[in-house]
Amino acid sequence: MLTKTPRNGKNGKRSLRISELPKISTATDTREILAHAAKEARRDNYFIVDVDAHVTETAFWPDVIDRMDSDVYKQMARAFKERGPAPGLLNTTPGLLFQDVFGRIPHQQRLGETVPGGRTHRQVTLVQRAMDSLGIDYMVVFPTPMLVLGMHPQAEVEVVIGNAFNKWLTEDVLPQEPRMKAMLYLPFNHPEACVKAVEAYADNPSVIGFSVTSTRFRAVHHDSYMPLYSAIQATGKPLAFHSGFHWGDQSMQQCNRFISMHSISFVYYNIIHLTNWIINGLPERFPKLRVIWIESGLAWLPFLMQRLDSEYMMRSSEAPLLKRRPSEYIRDMYFSSQPLERSNLELTEATFKAIKAETQLLFASDWPHWDFDLPNSITTLPFLDEEAKRNILGFNAARLFNLEIPEHKTLKAKPKKAPAVREPVTA
Numbered sequence: 024m025l026t027k028t029p030r031n032g033k034n035g036k037r038s039l040r041i042s043e044l045p046k047i048s049t050a051t052d053t054r055e056i057l058a059h060a061a062k063e064a065r066r067d068n069y070f071i072v073d074v075d076a077h078v079t080e081t082a083f084w085p086d087v088i089d090r091m092d093s094d095v096y097k098q099m100a101r102a103f104k105e106r107g108p109a110p111g112l113l114n115t116t117p118g119l120l121f122q123d124v125f126g127r128i129p130h131q132q133r134l135g136e137t138v139p140g141g142r143t144h145r146q147v148t149l150v151q152r153a154m155d156s157l158g159i160d161y162m163v164v165f166p167t168p169m170l171v172l173g174m175h176p177q178a179e180v181e182v183v184i185g186n187a188f189n190k191w192l193t194e195d196v197l198p199q200e201p202r203m204k205a206m207l208y209l210p211f212n213h214p215e216a217c218v219k220a221v222e223a224y225a226d227n228p229s230v231i232g233f234s235v236t237s238t239r240f241r242a243v244h245h246d247s248y249m250p251l252y253s254a255i256q257a258t259g260k261p262l263a264f265h266s267g268f269h270w271g272d273q274s275m276q277q278c279n280r281f282i283s284m285h286s287i288s289f290v291y292y293n294i295i296h297l298t299n300w301i302i303n304g305l306p307e308r309f310p311k312l313r314v315i316w317i318e319s320g321l322a323w324l325p326f327l328m329q330r331l332d333s334e335y336m337m338r339s340s341e342a343p344l345l346k347r348r349p350s351e352y353i354r355d356m357y358f359s360s361q362p363l364e365r366s367n368l369e370l371t372e373a374t375f376k377a378i379k380a381e382t383q384l385l386f387a388s389d390w391p392h393w394d395f396d397l398p399n400s401i402t403t404l405p406f407l408d409e410e411a412k413r414n415i416l417g418f419n420a421a422r423l424f425n426l427e428i429p430e431h432k433t434l435k436a437k438p439k440k441a442p443a444v445r446e447p448v449t450a
Contacts, residue, residue: 052154078165093183147200161420208220231426247307264315298331321384322364343403359387
C-alpha cells in the first residue's frame with residue numbers, strides 16, 4: 024500500500040514523497056489492523072455487544088484434544104496431528120479455504136502476533152485487543168474450522184470434538200475475561216448428546232446461550248430434537264443457528280467461483296432451517312424459546328417472509344400448528360447484522376423495517392474473518408435514529424442475554440421494551 028506525504032522541494036515548491044506502508048501479515052498486531060476503529064470507539068462511547076466473533080480453536084488443538092472424553096478418539100486425534108499440520112479428526116478442506124483472499128487478508132488465516140508470556144491465555148489476549156480496539160463491552164465467541172463439523176461423516180466425532188471444545192473454552196479461556204461470553208457448541212447430529220451439553224452448562228455464567236452450526240443436513244423439526252428444545256427453553260437462554268459454507272455440498276459444487284458459493288451458502292442453510300422451524304410450528308410448541316440466526320446477513324429475510332406468507336395463505340392446512348402468518352413469527356426472532364448488505368440503502372432500510380430491527384437486530388463483527396464489520400456499519404446508517412443505533416449495537420443483546428450495562432453508558436438511551444413473549448393459542 025502506498026501513501027503520499029507533502030514536502031518542500033529545492034525551490035520551496037511542495038512535492039510529494041511516496042512511501043510504502045508496512046504490509047499486514049499474520050504477525051501484524053490486532054491493534055494496528057484496527058487502529059482507525061479504535062479512534063471511532065473512543066469518540067462514540069456506545070455500549071456494544073458483539074454477538075458473533077471467532078476463536079481459532081485449531082491454534083490450540085493439543086489443548087482441545089487433551090479434553091476429549093474418549094481415550095480412543097484422543098489417541099486417534101494425536102496420531103492424525105503427528106502426520107502433519109492438519110488438525111486431527113476435523114473435516115475441514117484446507118485446499119478450499121479462500122477467505123484470506125489469496126494472502127491479501129491474512130488475519131483470517133492466523134493471528135500470529137506476539138503476545139506477552141504469563142498466565143493470561145493467548146486467545147484471551149487476542150480477544151481483548153480486538154474488544155478494546157472496537158470498543159466492545161461484551162464479545163460472544165464461536166469456533167472457526169468447527170463450523171463445518173456438522174458435515175462430518177461420523178456423528179460420534181462431532182460429539183467428542185464438540186464436548187472437548189466446550190470444556191477447553193469454559194475451563195481455559197472464558198474464566199480469564201468476564202467480557203467474553205459463549206453460546207456453546209451443540210453436537211446437533213446427536214440429539215441426546217445435545218441435551219447433556221445443555222444440562223451441563225445451563226448454570227455457567229459465561230454461557231449465555233447454545234448454538235447449532237447450520238451447515239448440516241438435519242431437519243430441525245424432527246421429533247428427536249423436541250427434548251433438546253424443551254431443555255434449552257427451561258434454561259431461559261436462547262438458541263442460535265450459526266450459518267457457514269461447504270463447497271463439498273453438491274448444490275454448491277455447481278458454483279465455479281468461491282464468491283458465488285460464499286454468497287449463497289451462508290443464506291442457504293439458514294433459509295432451510297428457519298423455514299422448517301416455522302412451518303412445523305416450533306414457535307407455537309416452544310413459545311418461550313428465543314431463536315437467533317447468525318452470519319447470514321439480512322437481505323434474504325424480506326424474500327423469505329413474503330414467499331412463505333404467499334404459500335401459507337394458499338396451503339395453510341399443511342401448517343396446522345400456526346396461528347399467525349410465517350412473517351409474524353420471523354419478526355419475533357433475532358438476527359445478527361453481519362455481513363450487512365449496504366449496496367442499496369433503500370433496500371436495507373426496508374429490510375430493517377420488515378424485521379423490526381430496532382428491537383430484534385443484534386450487532387455482530389465476525390472478527391477476525393476477512394469480511395468483518397465495524398460498529399460504524401450501524402452508526403453510519405442514515406435512516407436510523409440515535410435510539411435505534413444504541414439498541415442494535417448493544418441494548419437489544421443486553422435484554423436478550425441479561426447482560427449488565429455500565430451505568431455511564433445507559434444515560435443517553437435506554438433499550439426499548441421488547442414485545443412480550445406470546446403464549447400459544449389453545450382451543
